[in-house]
Structure formats: structure tokens, C-alpha cells
Amino acid sequence: MSILSIRQCTKRFGGLVAVKDLNMALNPGDLYGLIGPNGAGKTTVFNLITGVYTPDEGAIELDGRAIQGRKPSTIAKQGMSRTFQNIRLFKSMTVLENVLASSHMHRKQGMFDAIVRTRPLKNEEAEIRTAGMELLKIFGLDKRAHELASNLPYGSQRRLEIVRALATKPKVLLLDEPAAGMNPQEAIDLMHLIQFCRDKFHLTILLVEHNMKVVMGVCEKIQVIDYGETIALGSPKEIRDDPRVIEAYLGGA
Amino acid sequence: MKKGIFWILALAILALLQSGLQGYIGAYYYQIVIFVGINIILAVSLNLINGTTGQFSIGHAGFYAVGAYTSASLLYYGEPTFRGWISFLPHSAQDVVLLLFGLLAAALAAGFAGLLVGIPSLRLRGDYLAIVTLGFGEIIRVLILNINAVGAARGFLGIPEFSNFFWVYLFALITVVVVHNLVNSSYGRAFISIRDDEIAAEAMGIDTTRFKVMSFVISSMFAGIAGGLFAHFTAFLSPNTFQFTTSFYLIIMIVVGGMGSIEGAILGAILITVILEAFREFGAFRFVNFAVLLVLVMLFRPQGIVGSWSLFRKAGAR
Numbered sequence: 225m226s227i228l229s230i231r232q233c234t235k236r237f238g239g240l241v242a243v244k245d246l247n248m249a250l251n252p253g254d255l256y257g258l259i260g261p262n263g264a265g266k267t268t269v270f271n272l273i274t275g276v277y278t279p280d281e282g283a284i285e286l287d288g289r290a291i292q293g294r295k296p297s298t299i300a301k302q303g304m305s306r307t308f309q310n311i312r313l314f315k316s317m318t319v320l321e322n323v324l325a326s327s328h329m330h331r332k333q334g335m336f337d338a339i340v341r342t343r344p345l346k347n348e349e350a351e352i353r354t355a356g357m358e359l360l361k362i363f364g365l366d367k368r369a370h371e372l373a374s375n376l377p378y379g380s381q382r383r384l385e386i387v388r389a390l391a392t393k394p395k396v397l398l399l400d401e402p403a404a405g406m407n408p409q410e411a412i413d414l415m416h417l418i419q420f421c422r423d424k425f426h427l428t429i430l431l432v433e434h435n436m437k438v439v440m441g442v443c444e445k446i447q448v449i450d451y452g453e454t455i456a457l458g459s460p461k462e463i464r465d466d467p468r469v470i471e472a473y474l475g476g477a
Numbered sequence: 478m479k480k481g482i483f484w485i486l487a488l489a490i491l492a493l494l495q496s497g498l499q500g501y502i503g504a505y506y507y508q509i510v511i512f513v514g515i516n517i518i519l520a521v522s523l524n525l526i527n528g529t530t531g532q533f534s535i536g537h538a539g540f541y542a543v544g545a546y547t548s549a550s551l552l553y554y555g556e557p558t559f560r561g562w563i564s565f566l567p568h569s570a571q572d573v574v575l576l577l578f579g580l581l582a583a584a585l586a587a588g589f590a591g592l593l594v595g596i597p598s599l600r601l602r603g604d605y606l607a608i609v610t611l612g613f614g615e616i617i618r619v620l621i622l623n624i625n626a627v628g629a630a631r632g633f634l635g636i637p638e639f640s641n642f643f644w645v646y647l648f649a650l651i652t653v654v655v656v657h658n659l660v661n662s663s664y665g666r667a668f669i670s671i672r673d674d675e676i677a678a679e680a681m682g683i684d685t686t687r688f689k690v691m692s693f694v695i696s697s698m699f700a701g702i703a704g705g706l707f708a709h710f711t712a713f714l715s716p717n718t719f720q721f722t723t724s725f726y727l728i729i730m731i732v733v734g735g736m737g738s739i740e741g742a743i744l745g746a747i748l749i750t751v752i753l754e755a756f757r758e759f760g761a762f763r764f765v766n767f768a769v770l771l772v773l774v775m776l777f778r779p780q781g782i783v784g785s786w787s788l789f790r791k792a793g794a795r
Contacts, residue, residue, distance in 0.1 A: 274680060300682035312677035314670045325666040326681035338662035339655050392682050
């Protein structure tokens with residue numbers, strides 16, 4: 225039983241077919257790579273899964289429930305979280321506040337408690353604060369918890385995006401080029417961290433990445449798309465030797 | 478426990494000032510103090526939607542008008558009936574009950590108007606709210622101009638006088654406390670996340686439409702309360718009070734004070750109200766002050782006089 229499945233999904237923008245008859249199936253605990261040349265439709269796939277776009281045809285299921293056409297916030301509440309290729313942190317908030325903001329949907333106290341500042345609300349606030357700090361600590365951001373998110377260096381902002389996504393307590397985590405702009409060592413450290421989180425939080429991870437070394441090193445299963453269509457699917461070794469993948473990346477001979 | 482002491486102390490100070498203030502500073506200055514208080518309620522509430530949630534509303538005077546005329550007409554026409562219901566109370570206590578009843582109706586009516594305006598315009602991303610609220614404010618004013626039962630263009634005379642310094646500042650205090658607690662809670666983080674990045678907020682499970690409407694309705698409700706307090710203080714309402722310029726002054730208040738800062742909104746409300754009064758003899762020329770003030774603020778302190786500094790908020794306390 226797959227936790228995230230895409231069946232025969234198509235998305236068109238006017239005359240352009242961005243994604244065509246795409247199939248994908250992630251099993252619980254998978255670390256699944258989605259790769260493809262520039263403009264292959266990777267980010268469109270992400271936006272379809274997270275509800276930013278609605279597919280023209282096909283079905284998407286998260287944990288057995290159809291999610292196509294739902295609002296992104298509804299899908300997030302059902303256990304999907306993501307990071308963004310172009311960092312989208314809450315800039316006027318501190319690092320910790322960014323993490324707290326994404327745990328909002330798990331709050332139990334209502335608005336009245338917030339206005340009157342009741343005891344249960346204060347306790348709840350203290351709890352999510354502690355949980356947020358613990359998450360930040362895993363990613364080495366706890367020392368800068370009270371700085372503005374926009375003041376962090378680039379690599380730390382990318383890691384904070386992951387922490388913020390984890391704070392929603394997702395079942396499925398979508399990472400859109402998490403290692404973009406990092407040097408090779410940083411990228412490798414990050415990949416180990418992602419593996420660690422997958423095991424610790426029992427996550428299923430879908431990863432889009434340009435950095436081949438990273439994808440090959442960390443993912444167990446890789447799907448290659450080009451012009452919105454799947455051209456290869458398999459283990460890193462199978463992908464590396466696939467002539468169609470080589471052609472898509474390097475051009476035909 | 479601490480909360481109880483705070484409110485008892487606040488009530489005592491307000492009651493003390495109420496008993497002596499008017500006699501000490503005279504009727505003219507007393508009236509200015511009242512208008513400052515009402516403008517604080519309006520500016521702090523407008524700041525919740527414009528500053529904290531980042532949705533630009535330019536029709537706050539419309540909700541102010543809805544509250545003012547709702548409470549005024551309700552108590553103008555219903556006073557004898559309502560007094561009949563609570564005739565077992567002493568007369569002064571009846572006044573209090575009537576005022577609170579009027580303000581409740583004002584808040585509900587303005588909140589409902591906010592819901593009607595907010596649901597269609599806040600579902601979209603962008604500046605639709607500004608356009609719709611601009612239209613709404615004018616529609617309300619034109620409606621009032623054509624309703625004879627509330628005096629139409631002649632103005633609404635003979636509204637019962639229940640409101641005074643005590644009530645205006647009590648509600649100003651309530652507004653500040655409610656908005657402050659809300660902004661510094663999980664709800665406030667949701668509002669601010671929408672201002673900072675709507676797409677990311679939505680992806681983190683925050684239903685942006687719902688929270689934008691929520692923030693807008695709360696903001697409208699407080700504008701309604703301000704309207705009720707105003708109506709029962711001046712005992713006279715004119716549609717001219719609720720022109721577009723009133724909405725515009727409120728925006729100047731929060732821009733000059735500092736968008737998103739409660740202290741800024743309070744400071745802006747005091748500053749603009751006082752400037753308007755101090756230069757009254759110059760007639761229309763006093764509006765030049767606002768142009769100069771805005772240019773100076775934009776040049777030297779674009780984040781507003783107070784900016785993001787907060788008196789009550791420790792770093793990272795949100």
C-alpha cells in the first residue's frame with residue numbers, strides 16, 4: 225500500500241503539456257528521488273501534489289485519500305509538508321517563530337484562550353516552544369533561534385525550511401532542491417541529516433535535486449522525467465546506466 | 478491573579494479620571510481626549526488587518542459608520558422599550574446596560590458587514606480588498622444619506638448620551654489588550670505568516686482565506702464599537718464624519734506610527750488627532766501637515782516612528 229500515489233496525471237498550461245500521464249508510487253519510509261533536466265516538470269509535479277495546481281486529468285492519493293483539487297492547507301493538514309526551491313521563509317519572524325508558525329494547525333486552544341491568555345494556552349505555548357527548540361537543535365539552529373530568519377546565511381535558511389516543514393508533523397515530506405547553492409561537503413552533511421530525519425520521524429521523503437551525486441548517494445529509488453513524461457524508474461545504478469537518461473541529460477549522439 | 482489586579486487598577490484609575498477630568502481641563506480639551514481614545518480603537522483595529530495580516534483595507538470608516546448608526550438607531554428608537562425590560566435596575570445602571578447593549582449590536586453589525594465584504598475579496602490574493610473596501614465605505618455613506626429614519630443628510634439628532642471618558646478608554650484598553658494577546662499568540666503568527674508569504678503559509682497548513690477573514694472581521698468589530706462610543710458621546714451623527722478622508726486619516730495614523738506595531742498605532746492616533754485640532758484655524762490648509770509628515774516619515778523613518786519596536790514584547794516572545 226503506497227502512502228503517496230499519482231495515477232495518470234496530466235497538467236497543461238495552455239498548449240504546453242507540463243506533465244503528461246505521470247505515475248508515481250511512494251511506499252512508507254521511501255526516500256524517493258525525482259530528477260530531470262531543467263524544465264522537465266519537476267516543480268510542476270510538486271505543485272500538483274501539494275495542491276498549488278489542480279491536475280487536468282488523473283488522481284493523487286495521500287494515505288488512501290484523494291487530494292487532487294484540495295486546498296494546499298487542507299493537504300498539509302492531512303500530512304504533507306514541503307520546502308521551496310526559492311526559499312520562502314517568514315522574513316519578519318525569528319527562526320523559532322518560523323517553526324512555531326507551522327505548528328499552528330496542531331493547536332488545541334481556541335481564539336478565546338488566546339485573547340484571555342488562559343493557563344492551558346500558556347502550557348500549550350510552552351510545549352510547542354520546547355518541541356520547536358528540539359527540532360532546531362537537530363539541525364544546529366538552536367543557537368540562533370531568536371535571530372530574524374532573514375539574517376541567517378543561505379545554507380541555514382535552507383535547513384530552517386526543512387525544520388519548519390517538519391514542525392507540521394508530516395507523513396510525507398517534499399524537498400525541492402534542498403542542497404541548491406551548498407558546497408559539496410554541506411550537501412553531503414545535509415543528506416545524512418535527511419536520512420536521519422526520515423528514520424527518526426518515520427517519514428516518507430520525495431526529493432527533487434539537481435545535484436546528481438547527492439541524489440545517487442541518498443535515494444533508494446529514482447524516477448527520471450523529461451518533458452513531463454517518465455523516462456526511467458529504478459535504483460541509482462539502473463538509472464546511471466540507462467541510455468535514455470544519459471541522452472536526456474547529455475543530448476543525443 | 479495578576480490579571481485581576483491589573484483590571485481593578487485600570488478601572489479605578491479610569492473612574493478617578495472620569496470624575497475629575499472634565500472639570501479640570503474643560504469641555505473643549507475633554508472632547509479632544511475622547512476623540513483620541515476613539516481614534517486609538519480605530520487605528521489599533523485597522524492595524525490588525527493592514528499591519529499584522531498585510532491585507533490593505535481602506536474603508537475602515539465604513540465599519541465605523543455601521544457601528545455608529547446601528548447603536549444610535551437601536552437606542553434612539555428602542556430606549557423606552559429596553560428600559561421597560563430592565564426597570565428593576567437603578568437609572569444609572571440602566572444607562573450602562575443600554576450602552577453595552579448598543580455597543581454589542583454595533584460590534585455584531587460591523588463584524589457581519591466585515592464578513593460580507595471579506596469573504597469574496599479575501600479569497601483572492603492581491604489588492605482586491607483595497608478596491609472593495611473603498612467602494613464599501615462610500616456605499617455605506619450614500620445609504621445613510623438616503624435613509625430618512627437616521628436623519629439622512631441632515632444628520633442624526635437626539636441620540637442618547639451614555640458614553641464618556643471612562644467607557645471610551647476602557648474599550649480602548651480592551652482593544653489594545655485583545656489585539657496584543659491575539660498578535661502574540663499562535664493566531665498572530667498565522668496572521669503574520671500570511672503577510673510574509675501567503676504561499677508558504679498555505680503550505681504549512683494555515684488556511685489563509687479563513688485567517689484573513691477572521692482578522693478582518695475582528696478589526697471591523699472594533700471599528701463598530703468605536704462607532705457606538707462616538708455616537709453616544711456626541712449625541713449627533715452626520716454622514717460627513719464617515720467620508721473616505723476618515724479612512725485615510727486612520728491609514729496615515731498607522732503608517733506614521735509604524736505598520737504592525739500597536740504602540741505605533743496608539744502614537745499615530747494621538748499625533749494625528751492633535752494635529753487636526755491644533756491647526757483647526759487654518760481650515761483646509763492644515764491637511765498640508767499630513768503631506769509634510771508623510772514625506773518626512775518616508776525619508777527618515779520608513780518603518781514608522783515606532784517601527785517594529787515593542788514595549789511589551791521580548792525578543793522571540795511571539
